[in-house]
Amino acid sequence: MPPGSLLTEEPRLMLKRFNPLCRLAVVAALALVGLVAGPAPQAGAAAPGVTAQGTTLLTSRGHTALTYTGYMNGESFQQEGITSYRGWQYAVYWDSSSHVNISRRQLPSGGWQNLTLTDYTTTSTDSHNVISLGISRADGTIHLAFDMHASTLRYRRSVAGLANDPGRFSWTADAFGATQSQLTGSTVTTVTYPAFIDAPGGRLQLALRTGTSGSGDEVLYEYAGGSWSHLGRFLDGVSNNQNAYLFGIEYDGGGRLHMTWTWRETSNASTNHDLMYAYSTDLGRTWRNNSGAVIGTTGSRSITSASAGVKVWSIGQNRGLINQESQVVDGSGVVHVLASHLPAGAASQSDFTTARETAVLVHYHRDTSGGWHQTYTPFLERSSRGDIGVDSGNNLYVVSGDSKTHKLHIQTASRSSGWSDWTLRYTSAAIYFSDPLLDHAHLRDDNLLTIFTPQYGGSRIDIQDWKVTA
Template sequence: MRRSLCAVAGVVVCLTATPAAQQAAAAAPTVTASTTTVLTTEGRTALTYTGYMNGESFQQDGIVTYNGWQYSAYWDQSGYVNIARRHLPSGAWSSLKLTDYATTSTDSHNTISIGIAPSDGTIHLAFDTHSSQFRYRKSVAGLATSPTTATWSTSSFGSVQSALTSTSMDVVTYPQFFAHPDGTLQLAIRTGYSGTGDEVLYEYRSSTWTSLGTFIDGTTAGNNAYLFGIEYHTYDAATPLLHATWTVRETSNASTNHDLYYAYSKDKGRTWRNNAGTVVAATGSNPLVADANTLKVRSIGQNRGLMNQESQVVDAAGIVHVLASHMPASSADNSDFTSARETAVLVHYWRDKATKVWHQDYTPFLERSSRGDIAVDAADNLYVVSGDSSTRKLHIQTASKASGWTDWTIRYTSSAIYYSDPLIDHRRLTSLGMLSIFAPRYGGSRIDVQDWTVSG
């Protein structure tokens, strides 16, 4: 029997449980506070779209571990990109302020995403882009692969560029980096606008970017895909799969977000397969159709307060997990998105790799206009870190693989000091068993990095 939880103002305050439910809660992983370090006290404080320019769910990645070092990036109050690193497990943060470019934006869409190319150890930064010209720079080779010998200085980063190839990048948003196990770095980014845009794919090899073309077409139908995530999984080392999930928006109004869509690729995004495994698209020449019925795996109607771009992760068994949030099934439709979000709960969707069936599990956790992040440990247990824009509290929720991820339990609730979207260092959790959280404080100037040991 499942537990019964009570929620007041987005915080779980009571739990009525049978012995079986108590056992389930006990199985969910626990977290133990290790350290909290201060990344900066000079973060950009402008608040727009209920968030900051530091800490938004679509930053892939905003904090990431590579080769024993952890990296993060943030805007300071003067509008400069700062890139920071520390030697794990307990080194101090060392930040570089890149002062040759200053933003004037206060738009929280204009975040900084970090990509690391295993092939040559370059660090890539994409930033300050919301339906506007692309902005990007990369480091010298070896900066990430030889961190103790390569020079860590502002001179290690090249100049700001407005395109990766000869292909125009004048109206783009949401850069997302991800690496193939063979060392190839790739970038997905939206062209066009909210309600009418495409997803395009680029690839970095031999120190050069190549445009692969559009892989999700939304402009033909006058809508756009919002990715929950795009990432590789290596359960089959010979053929790593690239998984992508998204929701579709019909207009610029978030109330028109609808449904969960899924596709995967066996050849670095050149061709794409639907949930059944049938090849249905080719990047560049015959892209995925954003709202195709053959790609829809779960129905979520419009006017359900469905938030775009929450989070996705793939576990060691190849099971795709999506964190979404929308109103419970029992709630009536609500076309006022802000109002609908007041009753939206976190929902866990996951694809059984063997049967290809997508499952849905409602949790009792509220978050209002914030967005959460979902991550997996080496044993395929799940961790969700989410905020609540009304209470300004941060939560850590966990679920065990042994329960089939049904024993969701709140393991931590912060004081009312955090805001915007928390970000998890996914790689550190899976490889080192440490939960690291990029957590902006309310007001935006201070950003914490919380470290938690996990067990379960």
């Protein structure tokens, strides 16, 4: 059983966390979407339930530096920090000796096996410098990108077959090659936010930001046939002194690549604004806006803030909109975005930290006809960010922290309600911090909710396991 008690606190009780003026604004906003109108959800509510299966210790020696309101282990933009593949689960973290670690366990209940890559030592305490993990389905290589914040690429990969046939190989550092700063023959510089993308046909792709906060581009690489190729820039922010912060970039089951993001005008997070969307039907080579018109070609004609039809929801500056929360695409091709910002009726606030104190989680989704929808929830995070996942029945699960209370929450919503019945299913004891991460593949494929969640202080990282009951 995870620490703390299971709760079934309903959304309108959560509203007590707001001051009176903000509470009125939230209630008004929620009433517009029908979230708090009517009686409280009962035990038989449609929103899925969760049943604790246990908590395991990933490490008690995690990196403890706290910067930018988080740790180097557990940040929302890790794609991925924990994932499952062919009956094994993998998780990555920095240890207290500043080394990259990768652990694995055989599902459903094997013990964690850890290896430490001691030939590279970070000097960073910057929570942007996370470790991201990707797996090539074609050759079974495991890929790691790490320790970057507007700095030189740090990348390494395993021997072929390590993930496809785990029993053939010893789980030791010898299975991984040396740290590299190149993918295609030239050093990759000034990069941040590596995101591995599991692509059709056994391809593995890697999106990177080049540039800096307030002036950055997104570029795309592709791994196939045992080597990387550079596809080019696909999002241009530098030309207009902006930065596109991705909520997520991933393929649906039909091979369409979906991407959502927000623009930032300066290095100040208060200038985050708007929800943007584009998709690709040819492996990220060309890009289309929400209505299907071609608006960009990777490597030659980048998407910009002036590209027609990419803004799908207006969110102004000074709304406490945090960048890079989360995105997931369900089995029907519906795109779901987890964002958080001030409620509709609340006054704008130019101080980002102050705005985050009353910012609430908001669910946006794009239906299969291209229409976008917004549902406010009453859940708070302060400076934390949450993660959103989907099960095999297209029900939604959000794990979120609260940087003030140090509590972890699980919220769920059902497909049958149109994801309007958001219900709090669990609140932990006051022991967690930074951003919790979901194993999206495990939830989607096996209806099991696994949460990577650092405890406050950073040294201990728990892995919580839950069974979902839709």
